[in-house]
Amino acid sequence: MVLDIKNLSTRYHTSEGVVRAVDGVSLSVGEDQVFGLAGESGCGKSTLIRTVMRLLPGSARVDADELSYEGRDLLSLSDGEYREKILWKGISLVPQSAMNSLNPVYRVGEQVVEAIRAHSRVSRREALEMVGGLFRGVGLQPELVRNYPHELSGGMRQRAMIAMSLALDPRLIIMDEPTTGLDVLVQERILRELKEIRKKKKNAMSILLITHDISVIAEMSDRIGIMYAGRIMEQADALELFREPYHPYTLGLKNAFPSIRQLDRELISIPGAPPNLIGDIPGCVFAFRCPFAVPKCMERRPPDLEVKPNHFVQCIRTDRVEEFRERSGEKETWRSSKSMN
Amino acid sequence: MKEFLLTQLRILTRHRFGAFGGIVILLFGVIALFGPVLAPHDPWTSLTSADGRLALLRPPSLEFPLGTTSMGRDILSQMIHATRTTVIIGLSSGLISIIIGANVGLLAGYFGGRLDEVLMRFTDIIYGLPFLPFLIVLISLFGRNIWFVILAICCIVWRTSARVVRAQTLSIRQRQFILAARARGASSGRIIYRHILPNIMPLLLLYTAFNIAWSVLAEAGASFLGFSDPDNLSWGGILYNLWISGKIRVAWWWFAWPSICIILLVSALVFVSRAYEEVANPRLRQR
Amino acid sequence: MRIFIIRRCLYTLLTLFAVATILFFVFRMLPGDPTAQVISPALDEAVQTRLKQAYGLDKPLAVQYAFYLKNLVTLNWGRSFTTAKPVFEMLAYRFWNTIFLMAAGLSFTLILGIGMGMIMAWRRNSSLDVGSTLAALVLQSAPPFVTGILLLMILSYRLDLFPTGGMLASGTPLESGFRLLTSGDFWHHLVLPSLTVSFYYIATPMLIMRDSMLEILGSDFIELAKAKGLSPRVVMIRHAARNALLPVLTVTSVMIGFAIGGQVIVEQVFSWPGMGQLMVQAASSQDYPVAQATFFLLAVVVILMNLLSDLSYCWLDPRIRLGARA
Numbered sequence: 001m002v003l004d005i006k007n008l009s010t011r012y013h014t015s016e017g018v019v020r021a022v023d024g025v026s027l028s029v030g031e032d033q034v035f036g037l038a039g040e041s042g043c044g045k046s047t048l049i050r051t052v053m054r055l056l057p058g059s060a061r062v063d064a065d066e067l068s069y070e071g072r073d074l075l076s077l078s079d080g081e082y083r084e085k086i087l088w089k090g091i092s093l094v095p096q097s098a099m100n101s102l103n104p105v106y107r108v109g110e111q112v113v114e115a116i117r118a119h120s121r122v123s124r125r126e127a128l129e130m131v132g133g134l135f136r137g138v139g140l141q142p143e144l145v146r147n148y149p150h151e152l153s154g155g156m157r158q159r160a161m162i163a164m165s166l167a168l169d170p171r172l173i174i175m176d177e178p179t180t181g182l183d184v185l186v187q188e189r190i191l192r193e194l195k196e197i198r199k200k201k202k203n204a205m206s207i208l209l210i211t212h213d214i215s216v217i218a219e220m221s222d223r224i225g226i227m228y229a230g231r232i233m234e235q236a237d238a239l240e241l242f243r244e245p246y247h248p249y250t251l252g253l254k255n256a257f258p259s260i261r262q263l264d265r266e267l268i269s270i271p272g273a274p275p276n277l278i279g280d281i282p283g284c285v286f287a288f289r290c291p292f293a294v295p296k297c298m299e300r301r302p303p304d305l306e307v308k309p310n311h312f313v314q315c316i317r318t319d320r321v322e323e324f325r326e327r328s329g330e331k332e333t334w335r336s337s338k339s340m341n
Numbered sequence: 342m343k344e345f346l347l348t349q350l351r352i353l354t355r356h357r358f359g360a361f362g363g364i365v366i367l368l369f370g371v372i373a374l375f376g377p378v379l380a381p382h383d384p385w386t387s388l389t390s391a392d393g394r395l396a397l398l399r400p401p402s403l404e405f406p407l408g409t410t411s412m413g414r415d416i417l418s419q420m421i422h423a424t425r426t427t428v429i430i431g432l433s434s435g436l437i438s439i440i441i442g443a444n445v446g447l448l449a450g451y452f453g454g455r456l457d458e459v460l461m462r463f464t465d466i467i468y469g470l471p472f473l474p475f476l477i478v479l480i481s482l483f484g485r486n487i488w489f490v491i492l493a494i495c496c497i498v499w500r501t502s503a504r505v506v507r508a509q510t511l512s513i514r515q516r517q518f519i520l521a522a523r524a525r526g527a528s529s530g531r532i533i534y535r536h537i538l539p540n541i542m543p544l545l546l547l548y549t550a551f552n553i554a555w556s557v558l559a560e561a562g563a564s565f566l567g568f569s570d571p572d573n574l575s576w577g578g579i580l581y582n583l584w585i586s587g588k589i590r591v592a593w594w595w596f597a598w599p600s601i602c603i604i605l606l607v608s609a610l611v612f613v614s615r616a617y618e619e620v621a622n623p624r625l626r627q628r
Numbered sequence: 629m630r631i632f633i634i635r636r637c638l639y640t641l642l643t644l645f646a647v648a649t650i651l652f653f654v655f656r657m658l659p660g661d662p663t664a665q666v667i668s669p670a671l672d673e674a675v676q677t678r679l680k681q682a683y684g685l686d687k688p689l690a691v692q693y694a695f696y697l698k699n700l701v702t703l704n705w706g707r708s709f710t711t712a713k714p715v716f717e718m719l720a721y722r723f724w725n726t727i728f729l730m731a732a733g734l735s736f737t738l739i740l741g742i743g744m745g746m747i748m749a750w751r752r753n754s755s756l757d758v759g760s761t762l763a764a765l766v767l768q769s770a771p772p773f774v775t776g777i778l779l780l781m782i783l784s785y786r787l788d789l790f791p792t793g794g795m796l797a798s799g800t801p802l803e804s805g806f807r808l809l810t811s812g813d814f815w816h817h818l819v820l821p822s823l824t825v826s827f828y829y830i831a832t833p834m835l836i837m838r839d840s841m842l843e844i845l846g847s848d849f850i851e852l853a854k855a856k857g858l859s860p861r862v863v864m865i866r867h868a869a870r871n872a873l874l875p876v877l878t879v880t881s882v883m884i885g886f887a888i889g890g891q892v893i894v895e896q897v898f899s900w901p902g903m904g905q906l907m908v909q910a911a912s913s914q915d916y917p918v919a920q921a922t923f924f925l926l927a928v929v930v931i932l933m934n935l936l937s938d939l940s941y942c943w944l945d946p947r948i949r950l951g952a953r954a
């Protein structure tokens with residue numbers, strides 16, 4: 001296991017109360033595996049990333065049964081050790097707005113060199129050569145290392161960020177919304193190139209891919225987790241999740257995306273909005289939006305049920321899943337946000 | 342008008358420092374208005390103390406709460422009279438300069454084009470003139486008279502508010518309600534003074550406070566160097582007398598009171614302007 | 629960018645020219661004999677008439693203006709009323725004294741102000757932050773003579789750590805120019821006045837740096853810098869401060885202009901033999917040629933510093949230097 005998370009919670013202590021941004025999340029990313037984490041904005045994805053990378057503000061509190069990288073416990077490491085051994089070397093990040101993640105006053109090559117030299121004893125010249133090679137690997141001309149961020153297009157900057165994330169050959173790369181803000185053609189190209197890069201790499205590289213774009217998840221992931229309001233509703237291998245989804249939220253998500261096979265299928269969105277994460281939410285977080293919820297759903301938090309091997313769902317009504325799968329395809333099911341039966 | 346005052350009160354009290362600033366300013370204003378009537382002595386008379394001797398360079402005592410000068414003059418009385426002078430100069434310069442600056446900014450910002458170019462180039466030239474030296478030159482040329490001082494200060498202080506008001510005007514000009522007014526055929530004058538002006542009020546009040554503050558500082562500086570009206574003593578003037586008397590080493594009280602008052606008044610004005618800054622720029626509001 | 633530089637320089641020339649013109653007219657508006665600004669009324673009548681002809685003061689205004697500009701540019705700045713020495717010589721001596729004081733004050737302001745601003749932002753809302761903000765506010769509200777005299781009273785009169793004034797110990801033969809820099813006595817005398825100069829406007833770069841840093845610290849590229857495993861100090865200085873500096877430097881130009889006024893006062897308080905002190909003397913004794921020339925020189929310094937600051941900002945921000953693409 002490259003990344004092992006068991007029952008992780010991150011809470012922000014604000015003047016308005018305690019915000020449970022990540023509430024008892026468990027997931028594992030295996031070797032050479034792409035784990036896609038899907039969820040709408042505000043579901044806690046960013047907080048999860050920041051927790052793993054230790055980029056949280058002072059008001060945050062983290063606790064977990066386990067948070068480890070390649071078997072090493074992350075929570076007990078000091079900040080210095082984290083910076084030395086984990087950050088960028090073990091786990092790197094392609095952040096959400098790669099456009100803005102590059103410092104405008106330094107050349108892009110310099111910024112990658114900085115990452116390299118912070119963790120290894122190479123000369124500047126050697127590092128620059130490495131960067132040139134990395135750029136070539138992501139489809140950028142090596143000469144671009146001398147350019148400033150504002151001189152590159154959005155797609156080029158994204159590739160530069162990917163190159164930077166690969167620089168120290170980490171075991172795990174977290175990609176936060178790697179295709180947001182790019183037009184579809186560039187998106188498609190980058191995804192394709194990502195796959196190529198993974199294939200070409202001699203050492204195994206895992207990716208934790210975080211996005212709200214189901215199509216991207218579908219294309220890239222080996223394993224998928226569906227996140228909502230700080231919890232993971234459903235978690236399974238990719239193919240299995242698409243063939244046999246269990247959780248009502250997953251069912252709802254499927255319908256919200258256009259399918260090229262069913263061109264005239266109407267898009268059905270899930271009415272309502274994610275809950276306010278301040279304070280404790282008894283029961284299932286999705287219950288008040290779920291068309292299949294019963295009063296019992298709101299009483300206690302549903303445990304992680306293993307409905308199939310390695311397929312986990314947080315729902316107490318999985319016995320009716322066949323029926324739900326059918327009904328979720330109909331528009332009337334989602335009409336109101338009240339529970340139906 | 343009443344509503345205007347009420348709004349100002351609300352703005353000031355919301356901000357802790359703003360309230361403090363407002364109180365201090367009010368205090369000085371009251372002293373300026375009524376002080377000279379209540380001053381125990383004439384600021385220019387050399388006084389004799391109770392024991393019959395000339396009260397030269399006395400430290401603060403019951404008889405002379407703020408002490409006396411090297412000529413035996415009561416510093417408390419001097420301070421009270423000087424407050425009036427300082428307040429008059431500060432207020433006059435501040436108000437006149439904001440009127441000039443606001444108008445320059447509004448006209449340049451609203452009309453743009455040639456007028457804007459000309460006005461802004463002129464402003465740039467004024468920015469090229471060092472403030473205090475110019476004050477000194479003007480006062481030395483035209484005489485040490487309180488009204489010349491005010492005039493001289495006004496010549497320079499308006500420049501900052503002109504630039505800022507112009508920037509604001511440029512951005513407001515694009516807004517919907519202005520475009521609507523223009524579509525209705527409203528005259529430029531109406532648009533500028535009935536529509537844009539009320540919207541930049543917080544900014545204007547902010548800079549009024551700043552302008553008054555800068556005027557007070559400038560006047561203090563010029564007076565300290567001897568460029569003030571000898572008949573109208575100001576706080577800076579008191580310090581000038583101290584400096585030329587050569588008694589700076591011994592008469593700490595002579596130095597303390599005018600200095601403290603200058604600092605108090607100017608910081609009060611800055612606090613007040615900070616309070617307005619939060620209104621004018623909501624980004625800075627306390628979350 | 630080349631065009632930008634050229635345009636800025638031309639613009640500066642225009643401003644200098646305009647200031648000279650303003651000066652010309654202001655001094656003409658003297659109550660009484662307009663020629664009194666060039667020729668001392670104390671001279672003998674016949675001499676005055678001759679000088680008037682020599683200076684072309686009996687000619688129409690436009691011609692006088694032309695003469696004035698010519699003299700200004702050729703550094704023929706007349707003679708002092710009080711000492712009858714050529715004005716230019718007097719100024720040449722004092723020019724560097726003022727420049728050194730200004731440079732010392734400015735360096736201190738920039739180093740301490742920017743440094744403090746950076747630290748204040750990094751330790752937001754700590755007692756250091758709040759305390760420094762308060763101190764800055766008070767310093768900003770205090771005229772330079774208050775700060776100066778206060779420093780004198782504490783560090784000089786009481787503790788006798790520093791001299792009470794002047795540029796060199798009295799009795800030392802007057803020197804000027806860069807030879808001063810080698811004199812330890814000079815540096816000793818420089819401390820208090822340059823501190824005073826610096827405190828006068830230190831609040832502005834400090835608070836602006838703080839605000840700028842706070843804004844930058846919320847940026848995405850800062851988060852990435854941290855994610856790269858860089859030490860907090862590297863993030864703060866190499867990444868945050870480097871970007872936060874830019875707004876501070878734009879204010880520098882305004883600050884310098886503002887500071888020259890303070891400089892005049894400081895020179896008076898510390899009896900520093902610079903241009904400011906000379907100007908005050910000249911204005912008090914109605915030595916108009918000296919006053920006019922000194923003022924002009926001060927204005928030139930201000931205007932040139934503005935230009936320098938604009939150009940340096942241009943150089944520091946690659947987006948402007950190379951032209952930002954969409």
